[in-house]
Amino acid sequence: MTRMRAIDAAVAILDKEGVTTLFGLPGAAINPFYSALRDHGGIKHILARHVEGASHMAEGYTRAKAGNIGVCVGTSGPAGTDMITGLYSASADSIPILCITGQAPVARLHKEDFQAVDIAAIAKPLTKMAMTVLEPAQVPGAFQQAFHLMRSGRPGPVLIDLPFDVQMTEIDFDPDTYEPLPVYKPRATRAQAAKALDMLQAADRPLIVAGGGIINADASDLLVELAELLNVPVIPTLMGWGTIPDDHPLMAGMAGLQTSQQYGNATMLAADHVLGIGNRWANRHTGGLSVYREGRTFVHVDIEPTQIGRVFPPDYSIVSDAGAALTELVALARERRDSGELPDRSEWVAACQERKRTMHRRTHFDNIPIKPQRVYEEMNKAFGRDTRYVSTIGLSQIAAAQFLHVYQPRNWINAGQAGPLGWTVPATLGVCAADPDATVVALTGDYDFQFMMEELAVGAQFNLPYIHVLVNNAYLGLIRQSQRGFDMDYCVQLAFDNINTPSTEQIAGYGVDHVKLAEALGCKALRVQDPAEILPALETAKKLIVEHRVPVLVEIVLERVTNISMGTEIDNVVEFEELALSAQDAPTAVISMLD
Ligand SMILES: Cc1ncc(C[n+]2csc(CCOP(=O)(O)OP(=O)(O)O)c2C)c(N)n1
Numbered sequence: 001m002t003r004m005r006a007i008d009a010a011v012a013i014l015d016k017e018g019v020t021t022l023f024g025l026p027g028a029a030i031n032p033f034y035s036a037l038r039d040h041g042g043i044k045h046i047l048a049r050h051v052e053g054a055s056h057m058a059e060g061y062t063r064a065k066a067g068n069i070g071v072c073v074g075t076s077g078p079a080g081t082d083m084i085t086g087l088y089s090a091s092a093d094s095i096p097i098l099c100i101t102g103q104a105p106v107a108r109l110h111k112e113d114f115q116a117v118d119i120a121a122i123a124k125p126l127t128k129m130a131m132t133v134l135e136p137a138q139v140p141g142a143f144q145q146a147f148h149l150m151r152s153g154r155p156g157p158v159l160i161d162l163p164f165d166v167q168m169t170e171i172d173f174d175p176d177t178y179e180p181l182p183v184y185k186p187r188a189t190r191a192q193a194a195k196a197l198d199m200l201q202a203a204d205r206p207l208i209v210a211g212g213g214i215i216n217a218d219a220s221d222l223l224v225e226l227a228e229l230l231n232v233p234v235i236p237t238l239m240g241w242g243t244i245p246d247d248h249p250l251m252a253g254m255a256g257l258q259t260s261q262q263y264g265n266a267t268m269l270a271a272d273h274v275l276g277i278g279n280r281w282a283n284r285h286t287g288g289l290s291v292y293r294e295g296r297t298f299v300h301v302d303i304e305p306t307q308i309g310r311v312f313p314p315d316y317s318i319v320s321d322a323g324a325a326l327t328e329l330v331a332l333a334r335e336r337r338d339s340g341e342l343p344d345r346s347e348w349v350a351a352c353q354e355r356k357r358t359m360h361r362r363t364h365f366d367n368i369p370i371k372p373q374r375v376y377e378e379m380n381k382a383f384g385r386d387t388r389y390v391s392t393i394g395l396s397q398i399a400a401a402q403f404l405h406v407y408q409p410r411n412w413i414n415a416g417q418a419g420p421l422g423w424t425v426p427a428t429l430g431v432c433a434a435d436p437d438a439t440v441v442a443l444t445g446d447y448d449f450q451f452m453m454e455e456l457a458v459g460a461q462f463n464l465p466y467i468h469v470l471v472n473n474a475y476l477g478l479i480r481q482s483q484r485g486f487d488m489d490y491c492v493q494l495a496f497d498n499i500n501t502p503s504t505e506q507i508a509g510y511g512v513d514h515v516k517l518a519e520a521l522g523c524k525a526l527r528v529q530d531p532a533e534i535l536p537a538l539e540t541a542k543k544l545i546v547e548h549r550v551p552v553l554v555e556i557v558l559e560r561v562t563n564i565s566m567g568t569e570i571d572n573v574v575e576f577e578e579l580a581l582s583a584q585d586a587p588t589a590v591i592s593m594l595d
Pocket residue numbers: 393394395396397418419420421444445446447448449473475476477478479
């Protein structure tokens with residue numbers, strides 16, 4: 001047996017479980033871990049500027065690539081509490097991250113020691129396991145179990161809290177013969193898949209709702225294959241966006257109250273049967289359940305048994321990993337196709353495509369100040385099929401999901417359920433760390449950016465280049481819009497006269513100078529105020545990220561008040577602008593009205 005400090009065993013296990021990159025911030029109580037990291041020498045460490053940032057970096061890192069597990073590290077007390085938002089975001093969207101915290105020595109935990117807080121208790125509802133390890137010999141088992149839990153069933157985060165003396169105590173551990181524990185994933189049976197398929201075949205106008213569980217299972221190809229075999233349209237959820245390319249003839253649009261297209265909702269309302277795979281019937285997707293469910297039957301496939309029936313009772317359900325269920329469904333669909341048992345769906349598919357061809361919102365506005373819709377039109381022109389978008393929340397994110405195009409799984413990386421402001425910058429850096437060669441584009445409003453802008457320095461220091469499109473309306477725009485219901489515009493204005501900005505400049509009354517901020521943090525930055533300048537600025541940004549290998553900010557100054565389409569039911573989404581009347585009104589729509 002090899003004798004080593006418990007913390008050296010922990011680092012050896014990280015290595016064995018495939019961890020190559022950590023996001024963290026040292027402090028006295030976690031210094032033993034950092035000494036083990038230095039001695040190991042094979043794991044890269046990215047130093048965050050805020051510990052919450054480290055936790056979101058870890059999440060972006062996980063989401064970027066199948067099999068990745070992002071790890072964030074902090075000292076005790078406030079470092080742990082700073083990462084709680086990251087644990088919430090990760091658990092809400094079923095994303096595994098491992099959060100490691102230092103802690104006061106075991107004998108002093110109950111003595112109100114400096115920075116001793118019961119972080120395991122605080123993290124409990126947000127994690128699959130949250131453990132303060134009190135026995136040094138338990139450290140290897142705690143890490144082994146952490147990876148097993150993060151990868152099994154519904155993925156999610158784990159917190160391991162390590163008292164200083166536990167880290168330092170020597171134990172016997174043999175890294176050479178360490179093995180990760182087997183991963184548990186329930187699998188649909190053939191009989192279950194056959195029943196789901198029978199119900200879908202019996203319907204006249206069936207749909208597949210494709211959720212983020214398909215991306216987690218790395219099973220998007222199977223989803224597309226199933227849709228093609230059956231010739232059944234697909235509505236991806238916000239978390240499932242990218243499972244089927246936007247321009248695929250069976251991609252029917254997204255449904256929902258905000259991040260949706262008119263044609264997606266119309267098709268959902270026209271359907272008589274829905275097969276939901278790896279989705280959770282999120283309320284921003286369904287809206288009111290009576291409208292969503294009326295006239296439709298539902299089958300729900302989910303990896304987590306207690307998710308079945310949580311939002312509404314489905315007509316049939318299967319507890320299964322999305323990939324395993326799709327494998328069975330594809331095999332059966334192939335057999336039924338070969339024996340000529342599949343019904344002809346061409347009329348229903350054509351009706352869905354016709355809605356997708358004609359029901360467009362207008363994006364082409366020439367106004368100065370710029371209208372936000374135009375920004376997405378120009379982004380569609382500037383960025384290719386491989387572009388990876390990262391966003392969090394706000395009108396900017398909602399409009400992005402209405403107008404941008406996504407063609408591959410993991411190319412829309414969004415904090416869907418928790419939507420914590422500030423997530424975008426660090427999560428994007430995590431994506432860049434995982435996929436340094438990708439074109440990564442972050443999109444935020446001004447407020448989201450201001451929450452965690454300090455993390456841009458991390459991008460500059462560690463050469464994590466990406467393009468940050470910041471749409472600046474000098475407002476908490478989404479909240480301003482929702483305050484219309486109270487007939488107020490109260491405490492949501494970010495505008496002020498910045499004493500450092502000459503009053504002759506158009507941005508004088510917009511408050512924060514984001515360009516100066518980005519430059520101060522070691523990044524490049526451009527500002528755009530004319531819609532004709534958006535595309536050239538994005539093209540310049542593409543060159544700058546290659547030349548300088550740092551984040552490049554493109555700030556687009558918007559008109560201050562623009563309401564974005566949204567509603568309270570999927571059959572009453574309110575439109576605030578004229579709809580597209582001709583192809584010129586929506587020139588980058590995924591299918592042109594001219595086609
Ligand atoms: C930590 C946190 N606090 C509050 C909110 C509520 N919230 C959602 S969007 C938003 C305003 C976003 O403003 P901005 O980033 O400028 O985007 P815009 O809507 O203007 O495009 C707020 C306050 C939140 N999502 N997260």
